[in-house]
Amino acid sequence: MPKTDIFVHPTSIIDENVTIGNGTKIWHFCHVSEDVTIGENCSFGQNVFIGKNVKIGNGVKIQNNVSVFEGVEIEDDVFIGPSVVFTNILNPRAFINRKMEFKKTVIEKGASIGANATIICGNKIGKYALIGAGSVITKTVRDFELCYGNPAIKKGIVDKEGNINLK
Secondary structure: OOOOOOEEOOOOEEOOOOEEOOOOEEOOOOEEOOOOEEOOOOEEOOOOEEOOOOEEOOOOEEOOOOEEOOOEEEOOOOEEOOOOEEOOOOOOEOOEOOHHHOOOEEEOOOOEEOOOOEEOOOOEEOOOOEEOOOOEEOOOEOOOEEEEEOOEEEEEEEOOOOOEEOO
């Protein structure tokens, strides 16, 4: 199928062996590394970095200044707010190559992550979960949970539309 409705801003870099779905828009100063798969109707804001081998589903919105490193998988209809931070190793050292120790992080369908949140690797954000701005995720978040704080803890539940119940 020809990719006739993909937009990639001229300041962005797309490496080799990248699949980008129809309707996707990649804005200013982005870099998509090799062997990446991006679904249909996604939007990447300014200065987004997508690491090698990352898989991103359909309808994903990634706001400005986010780096999605190798080891992160993002399912359909996920929202990632500006300046969200993902990690992929628990004990980094500049002088030790630990690429074989990357921990997998999965953001499941419909989840939303607020601005400036940090997601520690090896965790999962469940379906339709909502992570508050500035939160630090240190453990797995279940489906439909509202979590925020440092470290983030469950504060309530949300429904599929994002309506909050603080029970």
